[in-house]
Amino acid sequence: MISKNDVKYIQTLFHKKNRDAEGLFVAEGPKLVNDLLTAGLTLKQVYALPAWAEQHPGLAAVTTVTQAELERLSFLQTPNQVLAVVGKPTLSPTPILQGQVGLVLDGIQDPGNLGTILRIADWFGISVVVASEDTADLHNPKVVQATMGSIARVSVWYKQLDAWLAKVNVPVFGALLNGADIHNYGKIKEGLLVIGNEGRGIRPEVLPYIQQPLTIPGKGQAESLNAAVAAGIILSHIC
């Protein structure tokens, strides 16, 4: 049984200011919720169909709901067995960059793109992502779902990029149209790859910190590639 207040409360978490104030976000579907459990995140409240609840007998704070109730709570067009209110993990103030490859996102606006990029990072074993403050919010439900569970394994720090990059002491690469051909560049063991905004690319304040531009050669007439696709292609060559 759920109350009107449950529905209202979940809906408040659609807004970033409420998620930030409460330190909570919403995740839906068995795969994602299981990935968050495996990663050791705290599920503050879980609303689940009886079948899911029976498979997770050890979990506290599970409210069994009907399909109709789940539909009232869910942000999804097709609710999927379980909705969890999850505590945001606490991050260290700044990530450790030495000895690994990390991503820097300069103004990725589209929640689907951000989720897809985190899924790509996870695929290539990258756990550190630093995003500009105007990048979409990691805990926006559309981003959370688009990560397909990768949010459990990839951390995102929000920073003012130019100030932060000025203090970084690992190599900084950038996805740009006039750089070294990724087919010839070889593999890297350490460094950051900057991916720019969907429309305007990497902003001028960030460009001076890019030591090595990298380019995906094309022979067609498309002006650019989708930001997530570009991230995936470059990482597949340098990782």
Place this chain on the structure above:
Amino acid sequence: MISKNDVKYIQTLFHKKNRDAEGLFVAEGPKLVNDLLTAGLTLKQVYALPAWAEQHPGLAAVTTVTQAELERLSFLQTPNQVLAVVGKPTLSPTPILQGQVGLVLDGIQDPGNLGTILRIADWFGISVVVASEDTADLHNPKVVQATMGSIARVSVWYKQLDAWLAKVNVPVFGALLNGADIHNYGKIKEGLLVIGNEGRGIRPEVLPYIQQPLTIPGKGQAESLNAAVAAGIILSHIC
């Protein structure tokens, strides 16, 4: 000046059956409309702000509209200067495959994914795409816009894939989880790359026609990559 009938007529073109019956689709924004003009497609009707209309004095069938009128006609959240009703180009019954690389899409459902894949094809100079009949419709306005103009340069044939692949005489590759590592496979000059559906991958009826599975090695825990990202990564290695 536009009439209520203009608005109603444009709205009918949101539906595939009307687009098919009329042989028309809608494209919006100066970049996309210019790309379609350059490709030689016929603009049956154009609704444009005065500034756009003045820059295209030679065009027939241009109705000058106000921003408010464009908003009434547009499928976009942010209408962009011009909306054109475009005649679908006539395709040959079947594409020529010899001597080039083509893509085969097995049930790509998401219009944004389909548009992004066509943009990737265009980037790599691929002009032939064959899609299963349950793939999203190329002329769905969301697909058209997501191609960012690449729809003007890439053709899509809809086929029953297993029957069609049975008659194909070029090598057939597929994006699969247990195939040859794309880093070691080398470049190809001719062949088809099959990309599967976002959730279920390549369907069982199509699998027997794949002569060479290709795999993007990952070291993280993500179960899969987005279909468009996988297409982009594989093409960047084999093209």
